[in-house]
Amino acid sequence: MSTMTLERAATSALMNGKRHEDITPVIDVRDVTKVYKMGTVEVHALRGVSLRIYPGELVAIMGPSGSGKSTLMNILGCLDQPTSGTYRLDGVDVEKLNDDQLAEIRNKKIGFVFQSFNLLPRTSAIDNVEQPLIYAGVPPRERRARAKAALEAVGLGNRLHHHPNELSGGQQQRVAIARALVNSPALILADEPTGNLDSKSGAEVMCIFQRLNMEKGITVVFVTHDPRIAQHTRRIIRIADGQIVGDEPVLEPLIACSDQTLRL
Amino acid sequence: MLFAELVRLALRALSANKLRAFLTTLGITIGIAAVIALLAIGTGVQEYINQQFTSAGTNLIGIIPGRIQRGGPPGGFGQNSVLTLSDYRAVVNGVPGIAAHAADFTSVGNFTFGSKTSQVQVSGVTPSFAQVRNWGAARGRFIEEGDNTSRARVVVLGATVVKDLFEPSEDPVGQVVRINGVPFTVIGVMESKGASVFGDQDAIAFIPLFTAQERLFQRLAFARTGERIISTIYLQAASEEDRLYIQAAAREILREQHRLKPDDQDDFSIISQTELIETFGAVTSVLTIFLAAIAAISLLVGGIGIMNIMLVSVTERTREIGLRKAIGAKPAAILSQFLIESVVLSVIGGVAGIAVGIGGALSISRFVDFSAVVRPEAVMLAVGFSVAVGVFFGIYPARRASRLNPIQALRYE
Numbered sequence: 001m002s003t004m005t006l007e008r009a010a011t012s013a014l015m016n017g018k019r020h021e022d023i024t025p026v027i028d029v030r031d032v033t034k035v036y037k038m039g040t041v042e043v044h045a046l047r048g049v050s051l052r053i054y055p056g057e058l059v060a061i062m063g064p065s066g067s068g069k070s071t072l073m074n075i076l077g078c079l080d081q082p083t084s085g086t087y088r089l090d091g092v093d094v095e096k097l098n099d100d101q102l103a104e105i106r107n108k109k110i111g112f113v114f115q116s117f118n119l120l121p122r123t124s125a126i127d128n129v130e131q132p133l134i135y136a137g138v139p140p141r142e143r144r145a146r147a148k149a150a151l152e153a154v155g156l157g158n159r160l161h162h163h164p165n166e167l168s169g170g171q172q173q174r175v176a177i178a179r180a181l182v183n184s185p186a187l188i189l190a191d192e193p194t195g196n197l198d199s200k201s202g203a204e205v206m207c208i209f210q211r212l213n214m215e216k217g218i219t220v221v222f223v224t225h226d227p228r229i230a231q232h233t234r235r236i237i238r239i240a241d242g243q244i245v246g247d248e249p250v251l252e253p254l255i256a257c258s259d260q261t262l263r264l
Numbered sequence: 265m266l267f268a269e270l271v272r273l274a275l276r277a278l279s280a281n282k283l284r285a286f287l288t289t290l291g292i293t294i295g296i297a298a299v300i301a302l303l304a305i306g307t308g309v310q311e312y313i314n315q316q317f318t319s320a321g322t323n324l325i326g327i328i329p330g331r332i333q334r335g336g337p338p339g340g341f342g343q344n345s346v347l348t349l350s351d352y353r354a355v356v357n358g359v360p361g362i363a364a365h366a367a368d369f370t371s372v373g374n375f376t377f378g379s380k381t382s383q384v385q386v387s388g389v390t391p392s393f394a395q396v397r398n399w400g401a402a403r404g405r406f407i408e409e410g411d412n413t414s415r416a417r418v419v420v421l422g423a424t425v426v427k428d429l430f431e432p433s434e435d436p437v438g439q440v441v442r443i444n445g446v447p448f449t450v451i452g453v454m455e456s457k458g459a460s461v462f463g464d465q466d467a468i469a470f471i472p473l474f475t476a477q478e479r480l481f482q483r484l485a486f487a488r489t490g491e492r493i494i495s496t497i498y499l500q501a502a503s504e505e506d507r508l509y510i511q512a513a514a515r516e517i518l519r520e521q522h523r524l525k526p527d528d529q530d531d532f533s534i535i536s537q538t539e540l541i542e543t544f545g546a547v548t549s550v551l552t553i554f555l556a557a558i559a560a561i562s563l564l565v566g567g568i569g570i571m572n573i574m575l576v577s578v579t580e581r582t583r584e585i586g587l588r589k590a591i592g593a594k595p596a597a598i599l600s601q602f603l604i605e606s607v608v609l610s611v612i613g614g615v616a617g618i619a620v621g622i623g624g625a626l627s628i629s630r631f632v633d634f635s636a637v638v639r640p641e642a643v644m645l646a647v648g649f650s651v652a653v654g655v656f657f658g659i660y661p662a663r664r665a666s667r668l669n670p671i672q673a674l675r676y677e
């Protein structure tokens with residue numbers, strides 16, 4: 001990661017600056033609402049959210065607890081459908097897709113990272129990372145190789161056969177990130193990926209996100225409560241009470257990667 | 265390829281909970297074992313019966329007086345219809361192609377020797393009886409033509425009578441026994457046939473036909489017309505086609521002999537060995553199927569056990585299902601995963617059940633006269649059944665898993 005420089009970060013920021021009409025946003029959300037019905041009570045988790053995120057962006061979403069961040073992330077991840085409004089993913093209207101097509105998008109286009117890791121228990125790191133490739137129909141040999149490469153990319157090349165209960169929280173989250181990126185998605189969505197981690201492990205996760213974003217051009221959107229973590233992006237979107245209340249650029253992003261945080 | 269992967273997943277999930285998997289398969293094992301064992305025993309009984317009939321001689325036809333209900337049990341003898349010696353002669357002279365024939369007159373006799381007694385069936389027979397019934401003397405000799413013409417008081421004893429009257433060390437041949445008080449010289453001992461579906465076949469003794477009719481059973485052996493009464497006429501055909509022809513021709517001649525009008529029913533019955541085998545076969549196969557069907561009910565219970573465990577498994581693994589959906593598993597893949605798991609469970613149970621069933625049937629055969637026969641069809645049926653049980657009882661839990669909403673599943677505590 002020593003190759004990453006502030007200069008390059010600045011160049012990318014500049015590119016993000018010139019958003020032409022002819023570039024299709026990865027995420028294009030318009031007037032999305034989400035209402036949860038609990039018996040007779042209706043919870044308005046999202047109250048008309050509109051949002052565009054372009055290819056190559058690295059975005060943090062912040063907001064108080066219960067403001068609708070997870071609800072939004074689930075909709076962005078095609079895990080849930082909005083009550084109203086439209087969501088275009090890479091120009092495709094998600095509402096028109098059937099269950100199989102949604103599964104395919106979750107498999108190939110999106111890598112989702114959860115706060116609670118959600119690794120399969122009693123299953124080795126490499127087997128966990130292989131799971132999306134199984135559903136993609138990748139042959140076993142290639143699967144093995146790609147899972148190994150993904151684990152190496154997150155600095156876990158020496159933990160391939162460890163089970164989740166033999167790994168620290170930070171390592172488990174890195175396995176989960178390897179699983180998210182193993183199918184070369186265009187978009188990585190992470191709902192409070194550092195929420196359960198100490199600051200050092202959090203920095204490692206940020207370093208990986210910055211590298212994926214910089215080196216592979218993957219669009220990364222994640223939720224965080226930590227203002228310092230958010231400073232590692234180039235754009236912070238603020239949500240309160242189901243609405244977007246702020247959307248500002250980060251002029252001088254922090255760099256998470258150093259030889260101390262992650263040795264690769 | 266995904267299929268192979270799903271099988272691996274299923275095996276892995278099952279091996280994570282070995283005891284539970286074992287207990288679940290036990291239900292299927294018991295059901296399949298019961299089906300296999302009962303089918304094997306039923307088939308064994310059937311083959312045993314066939315063999316018993318065939319050992320009486322092949323292509324054998326028996327004619328007895330009276331009418332028996334076809335397919336029903338013997339009985340319901342006709343009014344006072346009888347077969348006579350002239351019927352017998354008319355048939356054997358009038359029907360071409362008869363390979364061998366014999367006749368008997370049978371009643372019951374009280375045997376005494378010293379202080380010992382035995383009451384068994386006594387058959388007066390023509391000498392050809394031994395050939396037709398494929399049954400002869402083990403010691404001494406059987407009835408011969410000369411015995412018949414001279415009305416000799418000679419007897420060939422069945423093994424049971426020998427046992428009743430003589431010490432094991434004594435040689436019955438040459439001894440004089442009394443039948444209903446009349447002295448008879450023992451000239452032979454029959455081969456032992458043992459017990460069978462017909463009862464104790466050795467509880468019998470043979471004397472010449474004319475001796476029986478004239479010297480032992482005079483009061484029973486003659487019709488009012490003075491004709492000699494015959495209990496059974498035996499005809500042997502050279503082949504199956506001959507048998508059918510001989511049966512038809514013998515019937516015509518007997519109807520003529522008995523002066524039956526065209527719409528009168530026969531007052532005699534012609535029974536062929538083949539038809540008896542078929543009749544008994546039909547009875548035993550109905551019985552076999554019935555028993556197997558009862559055993560199959562235990563499969564139902566086993567299937568419900570599988571369904572129960574699969575529902576528990578789906579609930580326990582709700583988060584896993586949610587995660588799999590989140591990383592791109594299609595509903596069909598989740599459905600297959602759980603369906604394969606339940607089919608693997610039931611097939612493992614089925615295979616174990618086949619082994620236990622075969623083992624059980626073989627060990628039962630050691631204690632009875634017949635040997636159990638495991639047909640490949642029965643094994644295939646059992647495998648098919650266990651797959652069907654797995655699919656049938658697994659489909660509901662698997663569908664439930666495949667329809668879970670990923671977000672709700674991931675949030676499941």
Ligand SMILES: Nc1ncnc2c1ncn2[C@@H]1O[C@H](COP(=O)(O)OP(=O)(O)O)[C@@H](O)[C@H]1O
Pocket residue numbers: 036037038043044045063064065066067068069070071072
């Ligand atoms: N499945 C659900 N059923 C009912 N209410 C829900 C559900 N999920 C979220 N909510 C409600 O929607 C609101 C937003 O929740 P969420 O998106 O999880 O907030 P955040 O992630 O920002 O903390 C909260 O009030 C929450 O209670």
Ligand SMILES: [Mg+2]
Pocket residue numbers: 069070071191
């Ligand atoms: Mg949340």
